[in-house]
Amino acid sequence: MSKKVRVRFAPSPTGPLHIGGVRTALFNYLFAKQCGGEFVLRIEDTDQNRYVEGAEAYIVETLNWLNIPFDEGIGKEGLYGPYRQSERKKLYQQYAEQLISTGKAYYAFDTNEELNFHRKDHERKGKTFIYNWHNREKLTNSISLTKEEVEKKMANGEDYVVRFKMYDPNQNEEDIIVAKDLIRGNVSFKKALLDDKVLFKQDSMPTYHLANIVDDHLMEISHVIRGEEWLPSLPLHIELYKALNWEIPNFAHLPLIMKPVGKGKLSKRDGDKMGFPVFPILWNAENGNVFSGYREDGYFSETVINMLALLGWNPGSEQEIFSLEELVKSFSLEKVNKSGARFDPEKTKWFQHHYLQEKNNKALSKLFAKLLINKGVTHNKDLLKIIGLLKERSSFIVDFWEQGSYFFQAPKSYNEKAAKKALKKKTPLLLSNLVKLLEECVDFSSESLTDKVKGWITENEIGFGNIMMPLRLALVGEMKGPDVFEIASILGKKEVISRINKMIVFLS
Numbered sequence: 050m051s052k053k054v055r056v057r058f059a060p061s062p063t064g065p066l067h068i069g070g071v072r073t074a075l076f077n078y079l080f081a082k083q084c085g086g087e088f089v090l091r092i093e094d095t096d097q098n099r100y101v102e103g104a105e106a107y108i109v110e111t112l113n114w115l116n117i118p119f120d121e122g123i124g125k126e127g128l129y130g131p132y133r134q135s136e137r138k139k140l141y142q143q144y145a146e147q148l149i150s151t152g153k154a155y156y157a158f159d160t161n162e163e164l165n166f167h168r169k170d171h172e173r174k175g176k177t178f179i180y181n182w183h184n185r186e187k188l189t190n191s192i193s194l195t196k197e198e199v200e201k202k203m204a205n206g207e208d209y210v211v212r213f214k215m216y217d218p219n220q221n222e223e224d225i226i227v228a229k230d231l232i233r234g235n236v237s238f239k240k241a242l243l244d245d246k247v248l249f250k251q252d253s254m255p256t257y258h259l260a261n262i263v264d265d266h267l268m269e270i271s272h273v274i275r276g277e278e279w280l281p282s283l284p285l286h287i288e289l290y291k292a293l294n295w296e297i298p299n300f301a302h303l304p305l306i307m308k309p310v311g312k313g314k315l316s317k318r319d320g321d322k323m324g325f326p327v328f329p330i331l332w333n334a335e336n337g338n339v340f341s342g343y344r345e346d347g348y349f350s351e352t353v354i355n356m357l358a359l360l361g362w363n364p365g366s367e368q369e370i371f372s373l374e375e376l377v378k379s380f381s382l383e384k385v386n387k388s389g390a391r392f393d394p395e396k397t398k399w400f401q402h403h404y405l406q407e408k409n410n411k412a413l414s415k416l417f418a419k420l421l422i423n424k425g426v427t428h429n430k431d432l433l434k435i436i437g438l439l440k441e442r443s444s445f446i447v448d449f450w451e452q453g454s455y456f457f458q459a460p461k462s463y464n465e466k467a468a469k470k471a472l473k474k475k476t477p478l479l480l481s482n483l484v485k486l487l488e489e490c491v492d493f494s495s496e497s498l499t500d501k502v503k504g505w506i507t508e509n510e511i512g513f514g515n516i517m518m519p520l521r522l523a524l525v526g527e528m529k530g531p532d533v534f535e536i537a538s539i540l541g542k543k544e545v546i547s548r549i550n551k552m553i554v555f556l557s
Contacts, residue, residue, distance in 0.1 A: 158190060182214075463527070496534075
């Protein structure tokens with residue numbers, strides 16, 4: 050095997066990519082880049098019955114949006130292609146036959162009805178049916194049948210699968226498999242308790258287990274970094290490598306991403322229930338259902354990367370904010386936790402707030418301008434100024450609209466509670482006098498307005514609350530927003546006077 054570090058992300062195109070799968074891709078990418086290695090994308094589509102149109106393109110788009118693109122794979126053909134397993138199926142049969150010829154695998158002709166009978170029979174006896182060393186000679190396969198019987202069944206076109214012979218006590222095999230995991234240390238498995246997995250089906254398609262091993266070997270994958278859910282498959286994969294006389298790659302099994310509350314893995318249901326996405330980008334399902342994604346919900350790719358990196362990986366310091374470049378320098382599998390990582394949607398929003406504050410206002414104004422166009426809002430306002438006023442309390446681009454829609458649309462109503470407090474009998478007269486003052490203003494900057502209006506209030510002993518509260522209500526519709534003179538300056542003289550007059554009419 051090549052000494053060069055080569056890792057792969059190998060999702061199945063069966064639907065949208067779960068955020069846990071995205072983290073697996075990220076950790077593979079970080080490890081590869083830190084080691085000067087290569088990050089490969091392989092599509093594991095051996096199960097054609099579960100293939101979903103558009104899922105493959107979704108995976109590629111996700112990796113590109115997150116700025117963790119693959120070096121080699123679909124559309125980036127290298128020396129080890131093709132990169133879809135369905136296009137590699139001619140490769141697998143020879144290895145299945147090699148395992149049979151060396152006695153490491155065998156043909157099994159058991160029908161689904163026969164297997165179901167055995168399962169139910171075991172259930173009645175309070176047992177679990179496992180197809181392995183203790184019963185394989187009693188079942189219908191090339192171990193229990195004569196060579197002639199096997200040849201006859203094959204000639205008759207009877208359905209069969211190829212099963213791996215996991216353990217044979219008659220050959221004095223070691224019963225314990227000890228494997229080294231780069232995250233968990235040594236893990237051991239008792240072979241006698243494991244079943245004889247199906248490796249190859251009669252439709253000429255391998256199962257995941259055989260295809261995965263063959264492809265990792267032929268693509269010279271040095272490190273297999275995958276989710277904890279694959280840990281039970283590790284003994285089979287190690288035994289397959291041994292049976293084929295291939296060098297075993299390094300394995301690392303990442304901890305599960307757990308629910309924000311309660312027990313169990315993070316699921317789409319948790320996101321629906323608590324109002325956060327569990328997919329990176331939006332997914333339109335074939336049945337018409339639409340699943341939200343982090344991108345469409347307004348999160349930055351930097352937010353998602355930073356959040357995912359700290360789900361199960363501990364840098365060993367108090368640092369929480371990491372750029373992608375910093376992650377590449379700091380990441381190590383040794384600092385990945387063994388135990389599950391609890392997902393925290395509020396922490397994700399905290400990261401998002403940080404990254405919005407870090408972005409320059411010019412970049413934000415372009416994103417905000419797109420949002421306004423999508424809303425059909427035409428304007429001549431200074432978006433840079435508006436963002437400067439609203440940014441500190443914002444986490445998402447949409448927050449600029451939710452906090453500052455009054456910059457673009459006059460209030461259609463006034464907050465009832467605020468109106469009761471701010472509007473008095475004398476308010477219409479005071480506002481009429483304020484209009485006269487504003488009409489005389491040549492300089493409509495916030496500084497000039499502040500001096501002019503506050504000077505007038507003080508000179509006439511009016512009381513600041515009697516002017517400032519109705520003025521804010523007239524311009525905004527409620528008691529929120531930044532400095533009222535900053536708002537007035539951005540709105541401009543004509544619009545400010547129009548809104549104040551609208552309130553006077555409302556009061557009368």
